[in-house]
Amino acid sequence: MSARHSDEHARPGKGSGYMRAEIVGCQFSVYPLRQEDVDGPVQAAILAAREEGCTVRVANLSTLLSGSEDQVFAGLRAAFRAAQRQGPAVMAATLASGMPTDGLVDEIQQGLDARGPSSQAATSGQGRPPDSRTALGAGSRPTGAPSSPLSLEGLTGGTALD
Numbered sequence: 001m002s003a004r005h006s007d008e009h010a011r012p013g014k015g016s017g018y019m020r021a022e023i024v025g026c027q028f029s030v031y032p033l034r035q036e037d038v039d040g041p042v043q044a045a046i047l048a049a050r051e052e053g054c055t056v057r058v059a060n061l062s063t064l065l066s067g068s069e070d071q072v073f074a075g076l077r078a079a080f081r082a083a084q085r086q087g088p089a090v091m092a093a094t095l096a097s098g099m100p101t102d103g104l105v106d107e108i109q110q111g112l113d114a115r116g117p118s119s120q121a122a123t124s125g126q127g128r129p130p131d132s133r134t135a136l137g138a139g140s141r142p143t144g145a146p147s148s149p150l151s152l153e154g155l156t157g158g159t160a161l162d
Helices: 039-052 071-086 102-113 121-124 133-136
Strands: 025-032 055-057 061-065 091-098
Touching: 025 039, 025 071, 039 055, 039 061, 039 071, 061 071, 071 091
Parallel strands: none
Antiparallel strands: 025 061, 025 091, 055 061
Protein backbone atom coordinates (compact mmCIF):
# COMPACT_ATOMS: atom_id res chain seq x y z
CA MET A 1 0.00 0.00 0.00
CA SER A 2 1.46 3.38 -0.96
CA ALA A 3 1.80 6.24 1.53
CA ARG A 4 -0.90 8.03 -0.42
CA HIS A 5 -3.50 5.44 0.57
CA SER A 6 -2.44 4.99 4.21
CA ASP A 7 -3.84 8.24 5.64
CA GLU A 8 -6.45 7.64 8.33
CA HIS A 9 -8.98 10.17 7.01
CA ALA A 10 -8.55 9.38 3.31
CA ARG A 11 -11.68 8.68 1.34
CA PRO A 12 -11.75 5.20 -0.18
CA GLY A 13 -11.81 4.52 -3.91
CA LYS A 14 -11.69 7.23 -6.55
CA GLY A 15 -9.55 10.17 -5.45
CA SER A 16 -8.19 8.27 -2.45
CA GLY A 17 -5.34 10.78 -2.10
CA TYR A 18 -7.85 13.21 -0.64
CA MET A 19 -9.54 13.37 2.77
CA ARG A 20 -13.23 12.68 3.22
CA ALA A 21 -15.42 15.75 2.72
CA GLU A 22 -16.51 15.76 6.38
CA ILE A 23 -12.91 16.45 7.45
CA VAL A 24 -12.50 20.21 7.37
CA GLY A 25 -9.13 21.88 7.13
CA CYS A 26 -8.16 25.41 7.97
CA GLN A 27 -4.94 27.32 7.44
CA PHE A 28 -4.73 30.42 9.59
CA SER A 29 -2.21 33.09 10.41
CA VAL A 30 -2.29 35.64 13.22
CA TYR A 31 -0.74 39.07 12.77
CA PRO A 32 -0.40 41.01 16.05
CA LEU A 33 -0.66 44.74 15.47
CA ARG A 34 1.46 47.33 17.28
CA GLN A 35 2.58 44.84 19.93
CA GLU A 36 6.10 44.43 21.25
CA ASP A 37 5.58 40.70 21.84
CA VAL A 38 4.32 39.10 18.64
CA ASP A 39 5.09 35.55 19.76
CA GLY A 40 2.65 35.62 22.70
CA PRO A 41 -0.53 36.17 20.67
CA VAL A 42 0.51 33.60 18.07
CA GLN A 43 1.30 30.95 20.70
CA ALA A 44 -1.95 31.71 22.55
CA ALA A 45 -3.94 31.29 19.33
CA ILE A 46 -2.31 27.95 18.51
CA LEU A 47 -2.89 26.54 22.01
CA ALA A 48 -6.50 27.73 22.07
CA ALA A 49 -7.24 26.00 18.75
CA ARG A 50 -5.76 22.75 20.03
CA GLU A 51 -7.88 22.91 23.18
CA GLU A 52 -10.99 22.76 20.96
CA GLY A 53 -10.05 19.26 19.78
CA CYS A 54 -8.56 20.15 16.40
CA THR A 55 -5.54 18.42 14.99
CA VAL A 56 -2.98 21.24 14.91
CA ARG A 57 0.18 21.41 12.84
CA VAL A 58 2.41 24.47 12.93
CA ALA A 59 4.03 25.38 9.62
CA ASN A 60 6.54 28.10 8.74
CA LEU A 61 4.02 30.82 7.86
CA SER A 62 0.72 29.53 9.20
CA THR A 63 -0.99 26.97 11.39
CA LEU A 64 -3.03 24.11 9.96
CA LEU A 65 -6.13 22.79 11.72
CA SER A 66 -8.20 19.76 10.81
CA GLY A 67 -11.17 17.99 12.32
CA SER A 68 -14.92 18.05 12.13
CA GLU A 69 -16.58 21.25 10.96
CA ASP A 70 -17.63 22.03 14.54
CA GLN A 71 -14.11 21.45 15.88
CA VAL A 72 -12.42 23.58 13.23
CA PHE A 73 -14.81 26.53 13.52
CA ALA A 74 -14.63 26.36 17.34
CA GLY A 75 -10.82 26.17 17.11
CA LEU A 76 -10.66 29.14 14.76
CA ARG A 77 -12.93 31.20 17.00
CA ALA A 78 -10.91 30.27 20.10
CA ALA A 79 -7.66 31.13 18.31
CA PHE A 80 -8.93 34.56 17.31
CA ARG A 81 -10.24 35.33 20.78
CA ALA A 82 -6.97 34.23 22.37
CA ALA A 83 -4.95 36.48 20.04
CA GLN A 84 -7.41 39.32 20.58
CA ARG A 85 -6.99 39.12 24.38
CA GLN A 86 -3.28 39.89 23.86
CA GLY A 87 -4.04 43.10 21.92
CA PRO A 88 -4.99 44.22 18.42
CA ALA A 89 -4.56 41.47 15.84
CA VAL A 90 -5.52 40.39 12.34
CA MET A 91 -6.28 36.78 11.49
CA ALA A 92 -6.40 35.40 7.96
CA ALA A 93 -7.95 31.97 7.39
CA THR A 94 -8.64 29.63 4.50
CA LEU A 95 -11.07 26.73 4.93
CA ALA A 96 -11.33 23.57 2.84
CA SER A 97 -12.98 20.18 2.66
CA GLY A 98 -11.66 17.27 0.64
CA MET A 99 -8.04 18.31 1.19
CA PRO A 100 -5.11 16.25 -0.08
CA THR A 101 -3.80 13.75 2.47
CA ASP A 102 -0.32 14.08 3.95
CA GLY A 103 0.65 11.05 1.86
CA LEU A 104 -0.38 12.71 -1.40
CA VAL A 105 1.36 15.95 -0.42
CA ASP A 106 4.54 13.98 0.36
CA GLU A 107 4.25 12.17 -2.98
CA ILE A 108 3.93 15.46 -4.87
CA GLN A 109 6.91 16.95 -2.97
CA GLN A 110 9.05 13.88 -3.66
CA GLY A 111 8.22 14.10 -7.36
CA LEU A 112 9.17 17.75 -7.39
CA ASP A 113 12.41 17.11 -5.49
CA ALA A 114 13.33 14.30 -7.89
CA ARG A 115 13.21 16.73 -10.82
CA GLY A 116 15.93 18.91 -9.29
CA PRO A 117 16.22 22.67 -9.75
CA SER A 118 13.99 24.13 -12.41
CA SER A 119 15.67 25.30 -15.59
CA GLN A 120 13.11 28.11 -15.66
CA ALA A 121 14.32 29.36 -12.27
CA ALA A 122 17.87 29.59 -13.63
CA THR A 123 16.78 31.73 -16.57
CA SER A 124 14.22 34.00 -14.92
CA GLY A 125 16.16 35.70 -12.15
CA GLN A 126 16.56 32.96 -9.53
CA GLY A 127 12.93 31.84 -9.65
CA ARG A 128 11.41 35.26 -9.02
CA PRO A 129 8.38 36.18 -11.12
CA PRO A 130 9.02 38.74 -13.85
CA ASP A 131 8.78 42.34 -12.70
CA SER A 132 5.19 43.47 -13.39
CA ARG A 133 6.48 46.89 -14.47
CA THR A 134 8.50 45.21 -17.20
CA ALA A 135 5.60 43.02 -18.28
CA LEU A 136 3.25 46.01 -18.49
CA GLY A 137 5.77 48.47 -19.83
CA ALA A 138 7.38 51.20 -17.77
CA GLY A 139 4.88 53.75 -16.54
CA SER A 140 1.79 51.80 -17.62
CA ARG A 141 -0.79 50.32 -15.28
CA PRO A 142 -3.48 47.68 -15.68
CA THR A 143 -6.99 48.81 -16.59
CA GLY A 144 -8.87 49.93 -13.49
CA ALA A 145 -5.73 50.43 -11.41
CA PRO A 146 -5.65 53.57 -9.25
CA SER A 147 -3.81 56.52 -10.72
CA SER A 148 -2.06 57.30 -7.44
CA PRO A 149 -0.48 55.09 -4.77
CA LEU A 150 -2.77 53.81 -2.04
CA SER A 151 -2.13 55.03 1.48
CA LEU A 152 -2.88 53.51 4.85
CA GLU A 153 -3.14 56.99 6.32
CA GLY A 154 -6.69 57.54 7.53
CA LEU A 155 -7.33 53.81 7.85
CA THR A 156 -5.19 53.38 10.95
CA GLY A 157 -5.29 56.92 12.29
CA GLY A 158 -1.70 57.52 11.28
CA THR A 159 0.90 56.41 8.79
CA ALA A 160 2.07 52.88 8.16
CA LEU A 161 5.28 53.71 10.03
CA ASP A 162 3.63 54.64 13.35
